[in-house]
Amino acid sequence: MSSNLPSPSPPHPIPLIDLSHFASPATRLAISRSLVHACHSTGFVYITGHGIPSAQIAEAFAWSRRFFALSEEEKGRAGRGEGSKVFRGWSCVGGEQVPEVVGEKGKNVVDWTVRRRYQEAYGLGTDDNPAQPNVWIPSSLLPGFRTFMLSFQSSCWGVAQDILRALALGLGLPDEDCLLKFHAQGENELSLRHYPAVDEDAVRSGQLDRLGAHTDFDSFTLLWQDGLGGLEVKDMEGGWVDVRPVEGALVMNIGDVLPRWSNNFLISTLHRVHLPPLDDSYESQDGKRKTIPRFSIPYFVIPKSDTVMEPLEGDFGKELEKKYEPVLWGEYQAKKIDGIFR
Numbered sequence: 001m002s003s004n005l006p007s008p009s010p011p012h013p014i015p016l017i018d019l020s021h022f023a024s025p026a027t028r029l030a031i032s033r034s035l036v037h038a039c040h041s042t043g044f045v046y047i048t049g050h051g052i053p054s055a056q057i058a059e060a061f062a063w064s065r066r067f068f069a070l071s072e073e074e075k076g077r078a079g080r081g082e083g084s085k086v087f088r089g090w091s092c093v094g095g096e097q098v099p100e101v102v103g104e105k106g107k108n109v110v111d112w113t114v115r116r117r118y119q120e121a122y123g124l125g126t127d128d129n130p131a132q133p134n135v136w137i138p139s140s141l142l143p144g145f146r147t148f149m150l151s152f153q154s155s156c157w158g159v160a161q162d163i164l165r166a167l168a169l170g171l172g173l174p175d176e177d178c179l180l181k182f183h184a185q186g187e188n189e190l191s192l193r194h195y196p197a198v199d200e201d202a203v204r205s206g207q208l209d210r211l212g213a214h215t216d217f218d219s220f221t222l223l224w225q226d227g228l229g230g231l232e233v234k235d236m237e238g239g240w241v242d243v244r245p246v247e248g249a250l251v252m253n254i255g256d257v258l259p260r261w262s263n264n265f266l267i268s269t270l271h272r273v274h275l276p277p278l279d280d281s282y283e284s285q286d287g288k289r290k291t292i293p294r295f296s297i298p299y300f301v302i303p304k305s306d307t308v309m310e311p312l313e314g315d316f317g318k319e320l321e322k323k324y325e326p327v328l329w330g331e332y333q334a335k336k337i338d339g340i341f342r
């Protein structure tokens, strides 16, 4: 993480939740309700008090930089594999596309063709999921990478379990494990992301996207970002709001699954990676302004494939009709993934 992080106060309207209150019986319910309120009103929330030491987060970014500094040929040894639809291994810049959302949410027009991510990525999970095997870089190239990454994704899963319990409690579901039981560590993906330096004008004029506007299709995402900024979220008025890095905080956002379980009470908000809000660009030799390369580390919390997604019984919108028919996650996910890798 960069040491010149902006001030720790979060910008309006993204709320900040101190998850350490979840550990105390006296504040457990109140903090769970605050988390649910935040996920209902903005779908994006800063989380502090998550318990992951800042040294471990800094180390994750240091490993990520070392990984992406390898040559294309070396990274290719941990390549995702031609035609693979599993989020494990390395994808080169532009190797994945975002079905970019154009227009307002709910009336989205999807543009499949032009929106390749100006980003390279390396995805990993646990080592015990034969359906989604990890693709490790040879240890001679990056000794210690595998051990660290496995332990970091376990730390992320620890935070995710607290959040799953807090959401169930805050939503008034019958018991705290209601949402947790739909998930397993091995389904989740930890993803290292590198956005190389890019011509700012090309991004500003829409010729190129670092990561186009989208919603995540998981349950929720935990995101670690470096100190540069660039992540933006769409607000209710249709403008883009900076999700500026906040010291010590991760960014959590609701994906497309929790709205189904909560009958649209929790919201999955459009977001993108655009230009950094700070004056963090430089003039390259050709006289063009370029962004400084950006690194981020999302952890995607994904249901088990046999999970049925349908509105659950909770404290929310009791009088409302159910807005979703039951759908099996495995089938839903397969369709979504087709859009990313085709």
Ligand SMILES: O=C(O)CCC(=O)C(=O)O
Pocket (backbone or CB within 6 Å): 193, 211, 216, 223, 225, 231, 271, 272, 273, 296, 297, 298
């Ligand atoms: O890199 C980021 O900050 C955001 C990544 C993201 O939104 C995604 O991968 O879904």
Ligand SMILES: [Fe+2]
Pocket (backbone or CB within 6 Å): 214, 215, 216, 271
């Ligand atoms: Fe996202």
